[in-house]
Amino acid sequence: MSGLSSWNLTIFPDTTLSFPWRPSLPSRPLFSPPRKRKTLVVLAMVFGGKPTVLVAEKLGDAGIQLLKTFANVDCSYNLSPEELCTKISLCDALIVRSGTKVTREVFESSMGRLKVVGRAGVGTDNVDISAATEHGCLVVNAPTANTIAAAEHGIALLTAMARNVAQADASVKAGKWERNKYVGVSLVGKTLAVMGFGKVGSEVARRAKGLGMHVIAHDPYAPAERARAIGVELVTFKEALVTADFISMHMPLTPATSKMFNDEAFSRVKKGVRIVNVARGGVIDEEALLRALDEGIVAQAALDVFTEEPPLQENKLVLHEYVTATPHLGASTTEAQEGVALEIAEAVVGALKGDLAATAVNAPMVPAEVLLELSPYVVLTEKLGRLAVQLVTGGNGVKFVKATYASSRGPDDLDTRLLRAMITKGLIEPISSVFVNLVNADFIAKQRGLRLTEERIVLDGSPEKPLEFIQVRIANVESKFASAMCDSGEITVEGTVKDGKPYLSKVGSFGVDVSLEGSIILCRQVDQPGIIGKVGSILGEENVNVNFMSVCRIAPGKQAVMAIGVDDEPSRDALKKIGEISAVEEFVFLKL
Numbered sequence: 077m078s079g080l081s082s083w084n085l086t087i088f089p090d091t092t093l094s095f096p097w098r099p100s101l102p103s104r105p106l107f108s109p110p111r112k113r114k115t116l117v118v119l120a121m122v123f124g125g126k127p128t129v130l131v132a133e134k135l136g137d138a139g140i141q142l143l144k145t146f147a148n149v150d151c152s153y154n155l156s157p158e159e160l161c162t163k164i165s166l167c168d169a170l171i172v173r174s175g176t177k178v179t180r181e182v183f184e185s186s187m188g189r190l191k192v193v194g195r196a197g198v199g200t201d202n203v204d205i206s207a208a209t210e211h212g213c214l215v216v217n218a219p220t221a222n223t224i225a226a227a228e229h230g231i232a233l234l235t236a237m238a239r240n241v242a243q244a245d246a247s248v249k250a251g252k253w254e255r256n257k258y259v260g261v262s263l264v265g266k267t268l269a270v271m272g273f274g275k276v277g278s279e280v281a282r283r284a285k286g287l288g289m290h291v292i293a294h295d296p297y298a299p300a301e302r303a304r305a306i307g308v309e310l311v312t313f314k315e316a317l318v319t320a321d322f323i324s325m326h327m328p329l330t331p332a333t334s335k336m337f338n339d340e341a342f343s344r345v346k347k348g349v350r351i352v353n354v355a356r357g358g359v360i361d362e363e364a365l366l367r368a369l370d371e372g373i374v375a376q377a378a379l380d381v382f383t384e385e386p387p388l389q390e391n392k393l394v395l396h397e398y399v400t401a402t403p404h405l406g407a408s409t410t411e412a413q414e415g416v417a418l419e420i421a422e423a424v425v426g427a428l429k430g431d432l433a434a435t436a437v438n439a440p441m442v443p444a445e446v447l448l449e450l451s452p453y454v455v456l457t458e459k460l461g462r463l464a465v466q467l468v469t470g471g472n473g474v475k476f477v478k479a480t481y482a483s484s485r486g487p488d489d490l491d492t493r494l495l496r497a498m499i500t501k502g503l504i505e506p507i508s509s510v511f512v513n514l515v516n517a518d519f520i521a522k523q524r525g526l527r528l529t530e531e532r533i534v535l536d537g538s539p540e541k542p543l544e545f546i547q548v549r550i551a552n553v554e555s556k557f558a559s560a561m562c563d564s565g566e567i568t569v570e571g572t573v574k575d576g577k578p579y580l581s582k583v584g585s586f587g588v589d590v591s592l593e594g595s596i597i598l599c600r601q602v603d604q605p606g607i608i609g610k611v612g613s614i615l616g617e618e619n620v621n622v623n624f625m626s627v628c629r630i631a632p633g634k635q636a637v638m639a640i641g642v643d644d645e646p647s648r649d650a651l652k653k654i655g656e657i658s659a660v661e662e663f664v665f666l667k668l
């Protein structure tokens with residue numbers, strides 16, 4: 077628990093849900109840096125107290141202005157990978173487009189200070205998401221503002237390719253007049269296969285239908301209703317290959333889509349197919365495309381994106397006479413760039429404030445109203461985790477944990493991802509040097525071999541309150557406070573929320589009723605008069621304020637468990653004196 081108090085100087089606030097940028101508050105929030113960055117973080121406070129956002133690629137002015145209202149903004153473009161790694165240790169957020177590789181080294185170099193990476197666009201394939209998650213760094217993107225721009229560019233390439241616009245333009249500029257050479261093909265009545273029927277793909281489909289094309293789409297995850305509504309038929313990958321006169325790529329670059337268009341795929345296409353790629357270079361095996369172009373299997377290609385950007389000057393695809401190339405311009409319209417800049421600036425500022433981002437790539441997206449309702453339970457779950465783990469004294473380590481949520485709401489009406497993350501945070505932080513937040517909770521739990529299972533108890537009654545109580549149980553361990561073990565042999569703590577505040581309602585099989593503030597002394601004694609007074613006066617002599625006390629006994633004269641909430645930590649001496657009271661059989665001091 078010493079780690080907690082060592083954070084009293086950080087600039088982060090005490091709430092676990094949000095961390096508006098203000099100084100001197102104790103505990104660590106959901107998106108906070110690990111302990112080793114304390115010095116730097118404190119320095120940041122000394123030098124202005126605002127977070128620093130590094131904007132590593134050109135971003136629309138509206139976005140920059142918005143960022144400046146909240147943060148120090150460092151616009152440094154064209155940084156080398158080494159320069160980026162050097163700068164990043166002084167930054168709380170980083171904003172990039174597709175031109176910056178945010179590698180594992182970047183996260184490692186940040187040494188935990190980097191809390192948010194904002195991708196001012198859709199594709200996050202240039203960000204090492206696993207590394208971000210492992211470092212507890214949130215990744216957000218701007219998924220909607222450039223959709224139309226990308227779709228329009230797809231259509232521009234489709235029509236320009238079909239009519240040889242780029243080649244003919246170059247020819248005229250070279251003083252030639254080659255009307256026969258640049259005879260094109262018509263689009264009307266031709267079949268276009270849209271690969272990836274998401275936001276951009278759907279808009280391309282809509283526009284292509286307006287051009288009189290027959291549109292089919294391949295997307296294993298697209299809802300059939302959306303396709304039906306636009307008048308597009310969803311087909312298999314193979315069907316798309318054998319049917320299409322034109323193929324347009326709109327899927328993300330993932331391990332599954334990488335080189336999806338390879339020699340095998342090209343061996344199935346209609347001879348003379350034409351290909352548009354506004355998605356990512358990596359979805360096509362560029363060597364295979366080159367072969368297919370040379371063999372006339374692919375008649376033409378229009379490429380906005382390349383595996384390596386910018387492509388080498390001698391890149392044979394770029395130089396190919398049947399290829400039209402643009403320098404990753406899909407999102408580059410004035411309108412889209414202003415929109416993307418605002419979208420990402422809002423997301424980054426929100427994330428720095430501790431809001432859960434609506435466009436999070438590596439964390440659950442929790443709507444604001446759900447968050448508001450769950451916030452006292454978020455505090456409760458972290459505290460239950462902290463209490464439970466401090467009760468462990470031996471066994472095989474904290475490996476098997478069960479969280480039970482008792483609620484009268486249906487399973488679909490209760491999102492427990494936040495609660496699970498907070499239990500993990502509470503369980504792990506007091507016993508390790510790692511920090512846990514919503515981004516990395518599952519990763520850290522898995523890494524440490526912690527299996528947190530969740531169970532629901534469905535109660536009758538009004539579902540107005542999201543939860544009646546939450547129980548956290550740790551199995552296969554011994555406890556330093558034997559009374560914390562319930563009949564099933566697990567350490568058990570249970571809590572509830574009353575008037576918006578978290579309460580401990582059960583320890584082991586003993587019911588208690590103590591507000592989860594400050595710290596707690598749990599004490600099992602033989603039920604007899606005067607014990608409360610004795611403990612109270614030991615604490616009083618020490619000037620330790622008791623904020624709450626509750627006693628639960630099995631039966632008069634038998635054992636009782638007393639839970640005492642204290643504002644400050646009593647001295648060792650005072651705790652020893654409590655232990656020496658003859659009726660006290662066991663006691664434990666727990667920090668929250």
Ligand SMILES: NC(=O)C1=CN([C@@H]2O[C@H](COP(=O)(O)OP(=O)(O)OC[C@H]3O[C@@H](n4cnc5c(N)ncnc54)[C@H](O)[C@@H]3O)[C@@H](O)[C@H]2O)C=CC1
Nearest residue numbers: 198199226272273274275276295297327328354355406407
């Ligand atoms: N050239 C440029 O400047 C731009 C490029 N893009 C690229 O376009 C991609 C798509 O953007 P959005 O439509 O906004 O994303 P989106 O997420 O709305 O759509 C992607 C679609 O691809 C589908 N998909 C995933 N795996 C697939 C697979 N194996 N086969 C077929 N479909 C698959 C998904 O189900 C989804 O419907 C982005 O990931 C980005 O790489 C986006 C904007 C601008």
Ligand SMILES: O=C(O)C(=O)COP(=O)(O)O
Nearest residue numbers: 173174175197198199407
């Ligand atoms: O949004 C995307 O995925 C894009 O590819 C746009 O990239 P850019 O921001 O123009 O570098």
